[in-house]
Amino acid sequence: MFGPLLQYEQKEQSIILGYEERTAIIQVVTDKVINVFVPFVSKDHRSKAIEGDKQLPVSFTLAKGSGCLILTTESLICKIYDNFVIDFYDRDGVLLCADYRGQRTPRFQLDESALELLKKEGHDINMAGNGNYPVQCVKKLDAHDCIYGLGDKTGVLNKRCYEYENWNSDIPDPHEDSFKSLYKSVPFFITLKENGVYGIFYDNTFKSYFNFGKENDGYYCFGSDDGNLDYFFIGGKDMPEVVQNYTYLTGRMPLPQKWALGYHQSRWGYDSEETFRGLADSFRKHRIPCDALHFDIDYMDHYKVFTWNKERFSDARTLLSDLKKQGFKAVTILDPGVKVEKDYPIYEEGIANDYYAKSPDGRVYVNAVWPGDAVYPDFGSPNVRKWWGEHLRFYTDLGVGGIWNDMNEPASFNGPLPDDIVFTDEGRPSTHAEMHNVYGHNMARAAYEGWQNLTGKRPFVITRACYSGSQKYTTVWTGDNQSLWTHLRMAIPQQCNLGLSGIAFIGADIGGFGADTTPELLTRWIEAGCFSPLFRNHCAKGCMNQEPWLFGEETLAIYRKYVELRYSLLPYFYDLCRECELTGLPLIRPLVLHYENDINVRNLNDEFLAGEHLLVAPVIEQGAVKRMVYLPEGTWYDYWTHEEYQGSQYHIVDAPLDTCPIFVKAGTILPKAPAQMYVGEIEDPALILDVYPGTGSYKHYQDNGEDFAYRSGAYNEYLFRTDGTRNLEITKLHKGYKEYPEIVVNYI
Numbered sequence: 001m002f003g004p005l006l007q008y009e010q011k012e013q014s015i016i017l018g019y020e021e022r023t024a025i026i027q028v029v030t031d032k033v034i035n036v037f038v039p040f041v042s043k044d045h046r047s048k049a050i051e052g053d054k055q056l057p058v059s060f061t062l063a064k065g066s067g068c069l070i071l072t073t074e075s076l077i078c079k080i081y082d083n084f085v086i087d088f089y090d091r092d093g094v095l096l097c098a099d100y101r102g103q104r105t106p107r108f109q110l111d112e113s114a115l116e117l118l119k120k121e122g123h124d125i126n127m128a129g130n131g132n133y134p135v136q137c138v139k140k141l142d143a144h145d146c147i148y149g150l151g152d153k154t155g156v157l158n159k160r161c162y163e164y165e166n167w168n169s170d171i172p173d174p175h176e177d178s179f180k181s182l183y184k185s186v187p188f189f190i191t192l193k194e195n196g197v198y199g200i201f202y203d204n205t206f207k208s209y210f211n212f213g214k215e216n217d218g219y220y221c222f223g224s225d226d227g228n229l230d231y232f233f234i235g236g237k238d239m240p241e242v243v244q245n246y247t248y249l250t251g252r253m254p255l256p257q258k259w260a261l262g263y264h265q266s267r268w269g270y271d272s273e274e275t276f277r278g279l280a281d282s283f284r285k286h287r288i289p290c291d292a293l294h295f296d297i298d299y300m301d302h303y304k305v306f307t308w309n310k311e312r313f314s315d316a317r318t319l320l321s322d323l324k325k326q327g328f329k330a331v332t333i334l335d336p337g338v339k340v341e342k343d344y345p346i347y348e349e350g351i352a353n354d355y356y357a358k359s360p361d362g363r364v365y366v367n368a369v370w371p372g373d374a375v376y377p378d379f380g381s382p383n384v385r386k387w388w389g390e391h392l393r394f395y396t397d398l399g400v401g402g403i404w405n406d407m408n409e410p411a412s413f414n415g416p417l418p419d420d421i422v423f424t425d426e427g428r429p430s431t432h433a434e435m436h437n438v439y440g441h442n443m444a445r446a447a448y449e450g451w452q453n454l455t456g457k458r459p460f461v462i463t464r465a466c467y468s469g470s471q472k473y474t475t476v477w478t479g480d481n482q483s484l485w486t487h488l489r490m491a492i493p494q495q496c497n498l499g500l501s502g503i504a505f506i507g508a509d510i511g512g513f514g515a516d517t518t519p520e521l522l523t524r525w526i527e528a529g530c531f532s533p534l535f536r537n538h539c540a541k542g543c544m545n546q547e548p549w550l551f552g553e554e555t556l557a558i559y560r561k562y563v564e565l566r567y568s569l570l571p572y573f574y575d576l577c578r579e580c581e582l583t584g585l586p587l588i589r590p591l592v593l594h595y596e597n598d599i600n601v602r603n604l605n606d607e608f609l610a611g612e613h614l615l616v617a618p619v620i621e622q623g624a625v626k627r628m629v630y631l632p633e634g635t636w637y638d639y640w641t642h643e644e645y646q647g648s649q650y651h652i653v654d655a656p657l658d659t660c661p662i663f664v665k666a667g668t669i670l671p672k673a674p675a676q677m678y679v680g681e682i683e684d685p686a687l688i689l690d691v692y693p694g695t696g697s698y699k700h701y702q703d704n705g706e707d708f709a710y711r712s713g714a715y716n717e718y719l720f721r722t723d724g725t726r727n728l729e730i731t732k733l734h735k736g737y738k739e740y741p742e743i744v745v746n747y748i
């Protein structure tokens with residue numbers, strides 16, 4: 001496809017490679033990030049994930065080797081051969097990533113007639129690798145390679161031996177390990193090797209395919225139906241550095257408002273003013289901390305976006321202001337589909353301004369969602385984003401606290417949108433095939449930018465569909481899970497992989513969305529879920545209600561214990577958000593992120609870290625009251641009993657219904673807050689520091705938790721140090737915000 005390399009030319013930090021059959025470009029973006037680009041359809045990159053010029057001035061050399069060109073940066077060596085075969089090495093000459101030299105050869109294949117027969121009984125046979133993709137890359141897989149990332153895919157943590165697709169999909173059926181795609185497209189993965197690690201960001205928004213050694217154990221491949229071959233090789237000395245470099249490229253989660261880290265209650269079916277007033281009273285009466293109540297589609301008038309149903313909510317403004325007095329913020333759902341209805345202002349405005357996606361013949365494209373016939377705002381256009389963002393005034397004026405974007409895959413009830421529907425990519429006409437996977441991304445961006453302009457506060461946006469880089473604009477939830485033990489289990493690797501893929505503010509519906517929960521399942525779910533950044537109980541219309549007081553005293557008491565635990569850990573979670581904004585490291589982390597050399601954690605699906613200091617091993621099996629916990633190297637302390645444990649081994653620990661096993665790393669200084677019913681109930685809370693035995697240091701961050709003043713210095717930063725002698729050293733690293741009234745130190 002490329003032929004021999006005939007000539008090459010260096011232009012600044014790019015090498016233009018003249019192969020016999022086509023041109024390819026290698027760009028040194030940073031010392032550790034190299035872009036590989038074949039302009040199949042356009043000369044420009046057209047990235048939706050990367051904003052601005054990320055190229056840093058770095059020095060590198062280019063030399064002729066035997067049969068190849070050798071590009072050397074301070075950290076990487078890249079060898080470029082004929083046929084556009086490329087290998088990446090670290091500076092010590094360790095081969096990290098080699099292009100596969102052979103042809104794709106599927107492990108097994110059935111002949112057509114056998115396939116036909118199987119299909120007759122309804123078997124859904126999908127043969128991997130039955131064809132090469134127009135755009136594709138095949139790379140060598142070594143015996144011990146593990147693969148992580150790829151966003152919200154179902155199944156286990158390590159994606160080796162599995163195949164996936166990126167095509168944002170609204171799937172209400174119970175999510176299974178075998179699903180190839182869900183709502184999100186995050187084409188970034190990390191390959192952890194025996195002696196190294198690297199990431200690949202395959203920046204192509206068309207329908208894409210990833211086969212991580214399922215087709216053949218000797219290679220993995222990624223490809224798409226269309227677009228350019230455009231990927232970034234991302235180096236780093238360890239996994240955290242690879243995540244840092246990837247998020248350098250695609251952006252990091254900005255600090256959220258602090259209340260967004262509190263508890264959220266939701267249900268599809270809360271549909272009247274009385275319901276919300278009742279909920280608010282019940283939370284306070286039962287002493288369950290809660291910061292946000294979510295308004296699902298039933299608040300709207302006939303599912304029309306930017307409207308409020310006057311019959312069931314006679315006075316939304318007063319309702320929201322009363323809720324606010326009790327400490328609750330309202331989060332309203334907003335779907336992209338705009339009802340086709342004469343004289344409905346949003347619809348008419350969009351039509352007048354040409355803001356909706358069109359059929360190739362120039363007519364506005366109509367499909368259907370909740371309101372019936374609906375049209376799709378063309379969020380790839382900056383004008384449409386601006387228009388949509390300005391309309392959010394409808395919500396901010398009423399006192400709404402955040403926006404929840406749903407159905408933005410985009411979902412459609414009358415069959416899928418055809419590939420050739422015309423959407424805009426910034427200034428350029430594009431197609432549904434290219435813009436589908438970034439529809440949610442662009443919608444979330446519209447919401448974030450609009451909300452920021454309107455309020456000056458840090459926007460709180462949730463989205464179901466997204467793409468790489470959406471972390472700059474939005475939090476995400478994992479969509480329509482179900483009240484199943486398998487889904488409680490699945491949520492752990494799913495959130496760990498989202499985090500490794502740069503999407504850090506995440507959560508799964510606590511209790512499960514579809515199907516009916518049980519007291520035990522809800523209990524175990526709150527125990528695990530209270531560590532998810534997005535901490536929301538949500539369930540579907542037609543399913544059992546899931547408010548914690550509906551399941552008896554025992555469930556209520558345990559539920560309260562874990563929501564209170566979350567509120568006591570809010571300073572820690574907030575510190576993790578700050579760290580994430582600076583480094584891209586997620587809040588929920590698989591153990592392999594920090595202990596990549598420990599082979600025991602490479603396939604660990606049922607434990608996770610919350611930051612570096614807490615290890616959570618929730619019970620995710622019905623009926624279990626004990627469980628096996630693997631602790632990595634070092635000394636660990638049971639959070640509840642303070643019992644000491646030695647790492648690098650398995651332990652069997654007690655986990656009765658009211659206990660989620662949590663371990664704290666030796667030398668941890670854990671910042672905590674006094675109990676509150678909502679963030680801000682106590683105006684100036686003290687800071688509590690639990691100091692665990694051992695040596696350690698900890699950076700703590702404090703600001704007003706609301707706006708962007710911190711970006712001009714209005715924050716405090718502290719450095720705490722302990723050497724195990726009960727002498728906590730406190731240093732102020734930055735002073736720009738009011739002091740804590742008190743810092744209480746507890747030596748554990």
Ligand code: MIG
Binds near residue numbers: 333406407479513538
């Ligand atoms: O499937 O707005 O995932 O959280 O409650 C129906 C109603 C559409 C899907 C979302 C879910 C939400 C529901 N929506």
